[in-house]
Amino acid sequence: MQKSKARFWLFLLPALFFFCLFVLIPTLMGFFYAFTDWNGISDSVRFIGWRNFGVIFKDPIFLHSFGFTALFSLCAVVLVNLVGFLLALLVTQKFPGATALRGIFFMPNLIGGLLLGFTWQFIFTSIFSAIGQATGQQFLQGWLSSPETGFGGLLILTVWQLSGYMMIIYIAQLQQIPDSIQEAARMDGANSRQLLVHITLPLMMPAFTIGLFMTISNCFKMFDQNLALTDGGPYRSTEMLALNIYNSAFGENHFGLAQAKAIIFLIVVAAIGITQLVVTKKKEVEM
Numbered sequence: 001m002q003k004s005k006a007r008f009w010l011f012l013l014p015a016l017f018f019f020c021l022f023v024l025i026p027t028l029m030g031f032f033y034a035f036t037d038w039n040g041i042s043d044s045v046r047f048i049g050w051r052n053f054g055v056i057f058k059d060p061i062f063l064h065s066f067g068f069t070a071l072f073s074l075c076a077v078v079l080v081n082l083v084g085f086l087l088a089l090l091v092t093q094k095f096p097g098a099t100a101l102r103g104i105f106f107m108p109n110l111i112g113g114l115l116l117g118f119t120w121q122f123i124f125t126s127i128f129s130a131i132g133q134a135t136g137q138q139f140l141q142g143w144l145s146s147p148e149t150g151f152g153g154l155l156i157l158t159v160w161q162l163s164g165y166m167m168i169i170y171i172a173q174l175q176q177i178p179d180s181i182q183e184a185a186r187m188d189g190a191n192s193r194q195l196l197v198h199i200t201l202p203l204m205m206p207a208f209t210i211g212l213f214m215t216i217s218n219c220f221k222m223f224d225q226n227l228a229l230t231d232g233g234p235y236r237s238t239e240m241l242a243l244n245i246y247n248s249a250f251g252e253n254h255f256g257l258a259q260a261k262a263i264i265f266l267i268v269v270a271a272i273g274i275t276q277l278v279v280t281k282k283k284e285v286e287m
Contacts (some may be wrong), residue, residue: 033259040255052260062234062261065244072240073150073219076158080215081208083159084166091167092174102171106164117228120157124149124229129142149232152248157225162218166211173207174200202285209280220269241265 034052038045056062082096091102108116123144132140143149177200185199223242226232232247239247245265249258 020260030259030262033256034263035260036256039253040249041253048256052257053264055257056260056264061239062244067241068151068238069220069241072154072222073216075155076162076219077212077215079155079159080162080167080219081211083163084211085204086172087163087167088170088174092171102167105167108161108163109165111161113224114228116157116161117225120153120160121229124153144230145234146239147234150233153229154222154226154238157229158222160221162215162227166215169211169214170204170207173204177203201274202283205280205284209277209284212276212280216273216276217269219274220265221258 033045035047035049036045037048037051057252087105091098091105111119121144128140128143132138144153181203182195182199185195190198222240223246226238226240226243227246230238232243236244241261242265245258245261248250250253
């Protein structure tokens with residue numbers, strides 16, 4: 001028994017050490033700096049209480065970034081999981097090339113966020129513009145030059161990158177559904193739509209719980225794609241919360257203010273994520 005406990009702590013301590021060093025301690029320090037006016041450079045740190053939080057809720061740029069991030073995350077979470085699920089349904093069918101398609105759909109997830117952002121920036125600003133000029137389609141020209149096209153560009157990039165990863169999660173769950181359940185439903189006269197609605201979707205809820213949680217977290221925290229694709233432009237109209245916090249800390253040297261924004265960001269994302277987990281967990285059914 002003692003040897004078992006010793007081995008447990010032997011394997012746990014390295015991970016616990018690095019977790020405290022790189023996650024727990026910086027987080028606690030961030031909570032402290034949120035109540036100061038530190039600029040990130042000076043040695044002097046002055047405690048100012050709740051003043052940073054008061055400034056945040058009067059900042060129109062932060063409030064716009066908050067609303068933009070919330071709207072983007074809502075649309076992206078729905079589309080990424082919908083497309084991922086539809087791709088999973090497609091590649092689990094028996095036809096030539098289904099296995100190859102899995103790899104093709106998953107590959108965008110392997111590309112780094114900055115590289116992906118710059119690649120799609122070239123596509124939107126150069127290729128779309130060239131096609132628009134050649135075909136006379138005005139809507140293809142001037143992409144990323146307005147808040148609407150910037151929003152659409154970020155949405156397209158995110159769906160293209162994350163759908164393949166969600167597809168893998170949904171494939172794993174689809175393959176766990178016993179064939180006997182579907183065969184019994186078919187014998188009772190159920191058609192394909194009824195099988196999907198009454199058999200497949202309820203049994204997919206464990207995967208939906210994971211998929212929704214991961215996409216909510218990724219979409220709210222998106223930074224590198226936002227930085228590379230639009231850099232918050234035009235006029236900070238497509239600036240998401242992570243980029244807004246970064247600009248406050250390293251662009252404007254308001255480190256204490258940025259930490260206060262990060263605390264609000266953490267609380268909001270944690271509340272949404274936990275609520276989603278509780279709601280979707282209740283809808284899970286056993287096979």
